[in-house]
Amino acid sequence: MSYAELRELRNALGTASDLAFGLEGTPSGRQAEELVDALRRALAAAHALSSEHGATGCSEHPRGAVDPLHGDPEDPLPTGYGRCLLCNDRRRRAGALRHGRR
Template identity: 35%
Template structure:
């Protein structure tokens, strides 16, 4: 299945806009400036899901099913066998990356 040119163009424009906004941030930027970047990224993310899901397929879940973060963000790229909680999956990815980093000291237990 190929992507529709109009949707793809919209997605690329949203990503470029978000990237431009992010590059414009500096130490004097406000929380509102950072929030604007977050909104732009969220909009691009929603559009990317629409591009990634085949027409007529079930949409991404809107709840995580996670005991710790039931109404948290849903991970749109959760690996097979993982839950859909973005917060838990991000923590798991960080942990996995630390385990793979050679020469890094492991914390004392």
């Protein structure tokens, strides 16, 4: 467990707590989405603490950055891509070179 992972968990939980205690009456859709986002970040951070491969699920970069396109239904990742931003970026660059793009 690294300090950065623990800090991320604490920050996400603090944000979720602040948002929850700031709610009055029926929350708006935006307020609910902000709370859900903070709770998802906290859950991902908690999973990363207990996982051998961290939040990325990558054995090479277990504590690396998660690809922001992972799980985006509007812009899904190609088949075979995981959650690791470093590996996905390497795949994107290799694909661009194969197709003559830089």
